[in-house]
Amino acid sequence: MKFNIETERLILRELQVGDLQAWFEMDSNPEVHKYLGNQPVKSIAQIEKAFQSIQQQYAENGIGRWATIEKKTGEFIGWSGLKFRTDEENNHINFYDVGYRLDKKYWGKGYATESCKVALEYGFKTMQLKEIIGTCHEENKASRRVLEKCGLKFVEQFIYKNELTCDWLKITKEEWEKLDVY
Numbered sequence: 001m002k003f004n005i006e007t008e009r010l011i012l013r014e015l016q017v018g019d020l021q022a023w024f025e026m027d028s029n030p031e032v033h034k035y036l037g038n039q040p041v042k043s044i045a046q047i048e049k050a051f052q053s054i055q056q057q058y059a060e061n062g063i064g065r066w067a068t069i070e071k072k073t074g075e076f077i078g079w080s081g082l083k084f085r086t087d088e089e090n091n092h093i094n095f096y097d098v099g100y101r102l103d104k105k106y107w108g109k110g111y112a113t114e115s116c117k118v119a120l121e122y123g124f125k126t127m128q129l130k131e132i133i134g135t136c137h138e139e140n141k142a143s144r145r146v147l148e149k150c151g152l153k154f155v156e157q158f159i160y161k162n163e164l165t166c167d168w169l170k171i172t173k174e175e176w177e178k179l180d181v182y
């Protein structure tokens with residue numbers, strides 16, 4: 001396996017076919033999609049398509065979101081990690097962003113923060129990236145807080161897909177090296 005990273009409470013590894021059912025359950029919850037355009041997933045076929053896209057990203061970009069597994073139960077709790085963004089957003093293209101989406105059962109335990117920290121470490125140490133972006137809907141306070149706890153700083157707002165007002169945050173390798181939150 002290409003990725004198999006352990007944190008204190010999580011395992012981050014490549015997404016697998018066996019994750020699809022739990023992934024579908026996470027993404028069918030409207031609360032999970034509250035700040036993502038309010039379009040919860042309706043069929044497993046949508047998840048299969050996303051899975052294929054991520055498999056392709058692993059192969060073409062050497063990176064993609066990771067399955068996020070709770071160590072103590074072995075349960076799939078969502079996905080997190082880095083993505084190479086080849087679609088244009090906020091006038092940027094070909095940049096790396098950090099993201100996360102967890103099943104609601106697992107919110108509020110610090111898991112997104114734990115996975116985000118290790119994604120930044122992987123990006124800056126292993127991949128030697130110069131900067132990593134984080135974006136969230138302007139009202140998605142939990143997501144914004146995770147990004148800030150991991151050291152990303154607010155840069156500006158932008159309009160996502162002509163529709164959602166979102167926050168654009170950033171951290172450079174130099175800033176990350178100076179952090180004392182790790």
Ligand SMILES: CC(C)(COP(=O)(O)OP(=O)(O)OC[C@H]1O[C@@H](n2cnc3c(N)ncnc32)[C@H](O)[C@@H]1OP(=O)(O)O)[C@@H](O)C(=O)NCCC(=O)NCCS
Nearest residue numbers: 032100101102107108109110111112113136141142143145
């Ligand atoms: C965003 C998400 C991943 C956060 O996961 P999580 O594991 O609960 O996050 P953490 O526990 O690591 O940290 C959340 C932080 O936000 C804070 N928070 C949560 N809700 C908040 C709110 N409504 N207002 C202000 N702060 C809030 C928490 O108190 C915590 O900060 P603290 O450690 O200083 O107390 C999770 O809510 C989720 O999957 N949401 C749906 C998908 C999504 O929106 N993804 C992000 C897209 S940009």
